[in-house]
């Protein structure tokens with residue numbers, strides 16, 4: 001569970017699932033595909049003596065091919081897809097009067113916490129699945145169709161900076177949108193580093209390769225999901241477009257960045273004022289939720305329209321599945337690696353990712369369509385807390 005994500009001394013380790021993945025790769029009966037989360041690419045190098053923050057995306061793709069995966073995808077692609085779904089959901093709530101503030105739901109440690117301890121906010125949660133889950137759902141539907149493989153014969157592995165992602169893959173029936181689990185196994189960054197070492201692959205010597213194109217291309221907005229404030233920044237870049245049909249001149253939202261526990265900003269979208277808050281680490285989250293509760297009780301104006309929450313300090317770059325020893329210095333280096341990836345991207349906004357446009361044209365229709373709901377959205381419920 002997510003407890004290891006918060007274990008301050010790293011004494012609790014993940015439940016190692018490298019064996020079933022080795023088995024699937026060695027047996028070769030299933031069509032094995034893999035995805036890597038944004039935060040993995042700026043941290044895995046540390047396991048091979050590289051500096052924190054070194055961008056290892058191309059080497060990661062090469063390593064995964066050499067391990068035997070049939071296709072190598074990128075969670076950043078479905079981070080872009082999440083923005084189209086979650087951004088459209090937000091615009092709908094603002095323009096048609098839905099429940100506000102909308103709260104992000106892509107961090108499963110936070111989702112689990114909310115269902116147990118803050119379930120007065122269930123209706124505020126975005127129903128968009130996390131990028132990990134969306135990739136699995138698209139792999140077993142859209143990609144499976146194109147590759148001529150039945151969903152039952154697909155095996156989807158994800159490489160995550162996170163131990164709570166292991167729980168997310170089976171958190172409820174919605175996580176099996178094609179009748180099979182969207183993602184079969186979630187491995188941590190550390191587990192993948194172990195597999196690369198076990199295979200005798202010299203990671204630092206690997207060439208830079210590309211991801212497979214169908215579910216592999218990403219924008220700068222997709223990659224910043226790996227840091228606190230990144231989901232919000234990515235959402236604002238596209239929400240501006242969705243509301244005004246125009247693009248921002250400057251896509252950088254500096255107020256969203258940095259390690260401050262709670263960040264706030266007000267954005268003027270051609271007369272529509274949007275107030276946002278970003279919280280990371282659970283202690284900071286409660287303070288934000290209490291402010292919303294208070295405003296509701298007193299019948300006052302809501303303090304924010306949109307809130308981003310990440311359980312880990314710094315966001316996923318500081319996740320519980322990353323190489324050990326994350327100090328703030330390490331977190332800031334990993335963060336810098338993520339923003340470099342954003343800046344060098346040809347497209348900086350999710351709605352400009354050509355493969356996202358293609359997937360809506362060919363398969364999903366439009367954001368929030370019936371098909372998108374079936375594959376890419378979920379629901380939440382109150383969950384019991386077991387007390388001694």
Ligand code: SF4
Pocket residue numbers: 002005106107108109110161162163164165310311312315316317318319320321
């Ligand atoms: Fe996992 Fe990221 Fe949430 Fe941490 S912030 S628990 S790494 S999803």
